[in-house]
Amino acid sequence: MAIATSTPVPWPAPTASGPVTSSVRLPGSKSMTARALVLAAVSTGTSTLRAPLRARDTELMAAGLRALGVHVSSRDDELWTVRARPLSGPASIDVGLAGTVMRFLPAVAALADGPVTFDGDPAARQRPMAPLITALRALGVDIASANGGLPLTVNGSGRVQGGEVTIDASASSQLVSGLLLAASEFDRGIVVRHDGPKVPSAPHLRMTTQMLRLAGAAVDDSTPNVWTVESGRLTGRAWNIEPDLSGAAPFLAAALVTGGEVTIADWPIGTTQPGDQLRELLTTMGGAATLTPEGLTLRGTGRIHGLTADLSEVGELTPVLAALAALADSPSRLTGIGHIRAHETDRLAALARELGRLGVQVHELADGLEIHPRPLTGSVFETYDDHRMAHAAAVIGLTVPGVNLTDVACTSKTLPQFPALWSAMVRGTAGGNG
Numbered sequence: 001m002a003i004a005t006s007t008p009v010p011w012p013a014p015t016a017s018g019p020v021t022s023s024v025r026l027p028g029s030k031s032m033t034a035r036a037l038v039l040a041a042v043s044t045g046t047s048t049l050r051a052p053l054r055a056r057d058t059e060l061m062a063a064g065l066r067a068l069g070v071h072v073s074s075r076d077d078e079l080w081t082v083r084a085r086p087l088s089g090p091a092s093i094d095v096g097l098a099g100t101v102m103r104f105l106p107a108v109a110a111l112a113d114g115p116v117t118f119d120g121d122p123a124a125r126q127r128p129m130a131p132l133i134t135a136l137r138a139l140g141v142d143i144a145s146a147n148g149g150l151p152l153t154v155n156g157s158g159r160v161q162g163g164e165v166t167i168d169a170s171a172s173s174q175l176v177s178g179l180l181l182a183a184s185e186f187d188r189g190i191v192v193r194h195d196g197p198k199v200p201s202a203p204h205l206r207m208t209t210q211m212l213r214l215a216g217a218a219v220d221d222s223t224p225n226v227w228t229v230e231s232g233r234l235t236g237r238a239w240n241i242e243p244d245l246s247g248a249a250p251f252l253a254a255a256l257v258t259g260g261e262v263t264i265a266d267w268p269i270g271t272t273q274p275g276d277q278l279r280e281l282l283t284t285m286g287g288a289a290t291l292t293p294e295g296l297t298l299r300g301t302g303r304i305h306g307l308t309a310d311l312s313e314v315g316e317l318t319p320v321l322a323a324l325a326a327l328a329d330s331p332s333r334l335t336g337i338g339h340i341r342a343h344e345t346d347r348l349a350a351l352a353r354e355l356g357r358l359g360v361q362v363h364e365l366a367d368g369l370e371i372h373p374r375p376l377t378g379s380v381f382e383t384y385d386d387h388r389m390a391h392a393a394a395v396i397g398l399t400v401p402g403v404n405l406t407d408v409a410c411t412s413k414t415l416p417q418f419p420a421l422w423s424a425m426v427r428g429t430a431g432g433n434g
Helices: 030-041 056-067 099-110 122-126 130-138 174-180 202-214 246-258 274-284 315-326 338-342 347-358 387-397 409-413 418-427
Strands: 021-024 046-050 071-073 079-083 091-094 113-119 142-145 152-157 163-167 190-194 226-229 238-240 261-265 288-292 295-299 308-310 332-335 361-365 368-372
Touching (some): 021 246, 021 418, 030 046, 030 056, 030 079, 030 202, 056 071, 056 091, 056 099, 056 409, 099 113, 099 152, 099 174, 130 142, 130 163, 163 174, 174 202, 202 226, 202 274, 246 274, 246 295, 246 315, 246 418, 274 288, 274 315, 315 332, 315 368, 315 387, 347 361, 347 368, 347 387, 387 409
Parallel strands (some): 021 261, 046 238, 091 113, 163 190
Antiparallel strands (some): 071 079, 142 152, 261 295, 288 295
């Protein structure tokens, strides 16, 4: 079921000739778009998503829901409409390389009547799924999986018993969110207990519980590592999707690298998105951040300081922060991110390899990286079909000529406009577009 891809075309990262000054308007949050789609699919009535993200991951989510019988109209980029219908199989769902699709939709498929198969890109078969599969089985769901991951088949019976379950979600917070989002439709709701090392990306779990409450669910997350969702019907509603703050990382980094000024329009004053931590992280690395109702502006001085930080809550920011660390005036130590070894690629190993190829001294830790800046030279930068690796390479290319990405098209996973937006920003013509 994996989608065939054409041979990637190398992309020379644009080098900035001076300070970058730009205002960029980014599309909607992938995380919020995915959760809103799932909640709409298990709600009564009609839901709308205003300013959602249209990218490979969210298109796969919408297609997966359609395969289950949900009406998803995404013809208008600015307003998507979702109407829940009786869920049914047989159906086949292509997850691509999207963790949200492979982990959020099996519980929804269990509510369908009939078999639903899941598979995706070859690398998707390596991503952790076993804890979710085991938990769903404990809740009464019939799942066939030969190796504890993809491909798998959910033999839905139209209902899920629900109840209490214990899971080790130290590999991904999505394993918990995947149980919670559909749980209001379970006969007994759900009580999820985490037993294991710290759950990464805690802000994403707060986003899940907040959006469940907004949809009308009774949620209790007052006890650490325990989440309860009571059984009860959710009602459709209007969702206003915030800009994707994690996707802002390379654009804000451009201000730091070039000593310029970049504004991300419509940055929310309050948010559960992990990307909001960029304000503090980039300030520590030498930038000056100003948040106004119009957006977030980051100003750089052209100097970048090393960073020592636990990034367990914001692992997706690691590639761009590592790229900045490679250009810093002092060493960096980034920890708490062992879980990103199981993302689109082993991001720690990939960053160590590719930064080393440019001349950086990188020591790979079990849960992070130690980065010692050195003079850099341009080289081929392998992106590993990973959009965040492409972002890192583009950031370094701002000041290091000759950085050639093996594949920039992988950025279509979350931001298909990235190559055009980035090139326009570097040329100084991106003001106000997006």
